[in-house]
Amino acid sequence: MENQELLDEIDKWNNIFSSTSTIDPTLYELAFFKVFIKFEKFLSDCFENYAIGLGSSSGYLPNRRLNFDDLEHLNRVIKKENRTFVNHYEVIKNLSDCFFHDNPFEIIKTDPTFTTIIGQMKIIRDYIAHESSAAKTKYISTILNDRPFIEPHSHLLSIKRSTSKSYYTYYIDSIKTISNFIINSPVIS
DSSP states (O other), rough: OSSSSHHHHHHHHHHHHHHHSSTTTTTHHHHHHHHHHHHHHHHHHHHHHHHHTOTTTTTOOBBSSSSSSSOOOOOOOOOOTTTOOOOOHHHHHHHHHHHHHSTHHHHHHHHHHHHHHHHHHHHHHHHHHOOOHHHHHHIIIIISSTOOOOOOHHHHHEEEETEEEEEEHHHHHHHHHHHHHSOOOOOOO
């Protein structure tokens, strides 16, 4: 398991955005959406692989508290009744401490910076995906801090004051940092 698929997706969009041709700014929404979906898949794959005893491409394998025979065994334990899928993010957030001694997912559970960033990215992803009134309200309230509505691509291209980077770059850099932390031997304090 590795984060190469995720990094390849990021590189693909970086190459598109660095071309000399004029780029439709709404493509930043698509790029963000695609990268975030790959990030969620990466988290799910890492959790599943670590839980059944498979290490990362860097050789890291957390010490497990629980030993599952295979993916089917794991899913029988974590899948909620009347659900056709497992919400791995919720399992990771709520139960990963029960699965691992040195929880590699601690960075997304307790680090206030990264928990906030992931929460923000989920809100943006939800609005891009659904454009429902509930998703829009949450986007305006949380991401725009109740300022007038702007499309997600405008927000993603705006500069995050404390970093002098665009929000798009800030979020993508955060995804890279988190994914690298999870596949390498995390240092838990």
